[in-house]
Amino acid sequence: MSSESISQSINIVHPVTLSHGRNAEVWATDGKRYIDFVGGIGVLNLGHCHPRIVEAIREQATRLTHYAFNAAPHTPYLDFMERLAGFIPVSYPVSGMLTNSGAEAAENALKIVRGATGRSAVIAFDGAFHGRTLATLNLNGKVAPYKQKVGVLPGPVYHLPFPSKDNGVSCAEALKALDRLFSVEIDIADVACFIVEPVQGEAGFLALDIEFAQALRRLCDEKNIVLIADEIQSGFGRTGERFAFSRLGIEPDLILLGKSIGGGVPLGAVVGRKALLDTLPKGGLGGTYSGNPIACAAALATLDEMSDANLHVWGAQQEQAIVRRYEAWLAGNVSPYLGRLTGVGAMRGIELANADGTPAPAQLTQLLTLARDAGLLLMPSGKSRHIIRLLAPLTTEPAVLEEGLDIFEACLKKLV
Known part of the structure; x- marks a missing residue:
């Protein structure tokens, strides 16, 4: 072939x-x-x-195949975002935007946290995978093949060991590395966000240590740092729950969605606290195909099945x-x-x-x-x-x- x-x-x-x-x-x-x-x-x-998703796609294709939501809203986008906001298991009101993919959701999340915090530094984790676009490449915790031959990447980005029972890295080891990072590499006051997968995908399905996740949540609260959960692969029932962060006993500030959100049709989202999502000026978020009507119809049918x-x-x-x-x-x-x-x-x-x-x-x-x-x-x-x-x-x-x-x-x- x-x-x-x-x-x-x-x-x-x-x-x-x-x-x-x-x-x-x-x-x-x-x-x-x-x-x-x-x-x-x-x-x-x-x-x-x-069958339910196929029928939703067919029905929507007879009504409206595309409209850019930022040009004029359409009902599939409005209906899906309302349903999605209620599907996210957090205690705060959820706001968000639709994207074409998980990587695009990550890119928009980086813009959002910069606008909300006035800071640019990001802390990610060894073994992470957040996409193949230029900014997400630097978030990835692996050089080959993603970062090879592409030169200087957008930053600054720092990486920590990913603590998990599945790789032998303990919570104590990760916290020690965190202390070193703030002592040697960067002032904590310059950090905009942490981005972490509750279960790493590319690294081999490594489940984040619960104690570390809760310590990270406390740190972010104390220092006004945004905590981003990448649920692109682990979300929509993959772990037996709606999203994998629930098993950690925490609520992220932003959540990245993709993959199974659309039942096989390209779609992604970044959702979270409304104060964060409303930070950028009008026109700062959007996209031509983001939240395409057919993709939204497929996503609505997907949620219908995911009780x-x-x-x-x-x-x-x-x-x-x-x-x-x-x-x-x-x-x-x-x-x-x-x-x-x-x-x-x-x-x-x-x-x-x-x-x-x-x-x-x-x-x-x-x-x-x-x-x-x-x-x-x-x-x-x-x-x-x-x-x-x-x-x-x-x-x-x-x-x-x-x-x-x-x-x-x-x-x-x-x-x-």
């Missing part, structure tokens, strides 16, 4: 060309069926071509299936390369590691090929590209999920 008309700087994980999909299954142009544990990299929590009851059931079922199979693999010594199970809820990663605990990226590459040949699509992650992140739709039929895990097990046994 190749095309001279497509940039060779785009990396393709799976060299197959897809033609159509249904829930957790996709078919290639050669007719081969695959079970999809990639889910559009977290976009398809409700699966491929969910707390549904999210808890879907998340619990998928989590239980993954944990049960993982524990059986571990007990049965199915592979010497089977490492830790990371993450929370249905947002789980499976690490491949050597006997001494060091990453085993060669075996992960082998696993990707074995699984694909057997009809299962998987997504790599982790600092050393050694963790499989499981992103099957939350709506995956139990039999299909088990079939996919059966393939995973069979391929684990073949690793050398």
Whole structure:
């Protein structure tokens, strides 16, 4: 599979060309069926071509395909923002704006905090991923391949260790690094915001330490620093709750949304405290396609499906299936390369590691090929590209999920 008309700087994980999909299954142009544990990299929590979303798209396409909201408002944007504000589990009134993507939400959040605080410094975390635009590149806690060959990036941005039970970095270690940062690198009075993923995605589904999250919230309150939660991948039910920050016992000031917000249609948002969102002058926020009517219609249909009851059931079922199979693999010594199970809820990663605990990226590459040949699509992650992140739709039929895990097990046994 190749095309001279497509940039060779785009990396393709799976060299197959897809033609159509249904829930957790996709078919290639050669007719081969695959079970999809990639889910559009977290976009398809409700699966491929969910009937309710497809019908909403069709109906909206007969009424209004596009209008720039900042030129003239339209009802899908107004209706969705009202619904979304009520869907965010915080105690304060929510305001926000729609964007085309998660990265665009992050970019706008940076503008918002600069306008609100009069400061420009941002603190992010090792292993973070917030996008591929120029400003978000500097937020990412990883150089290769994102920051290579692009020169000086917008800043200033500083990084801290990400504390998690999944990577062995303790709350105490992260707080010590924070103290050092403010002693050596930057005056705390110059910091506009912290930006953090409640569960890191690109790093391999690492869950943020709860004690650290609460300490960070207290610090931000004391120093008038904005706390941004990036829920682009962890939101909309991925962990079994509406958003992953709820398990931390904190409320962020701004929340970045994307991926599964639109049920497969490009959409993102930055939402949070109204005082922050209203800081910039008229015209400071907006965009031509941001909050496109068809995307908003799809997002409204998505929220219709995401009741707390549904999210808890879907998340619990998928989590239980993954944990049960993982524990059986571990007990049965199915592979010497089977490492830790990371993450929370249905947002789980499976690490491949050597006997001494060091990453085993060669075996992960082998696993990707074995699984694909057997009809299962998987997504790599982790600092050393050694963790499989499981992103099957939350709506995956139990039999299909088990079939996919059966393939995973069979391929684990073949690793050398």
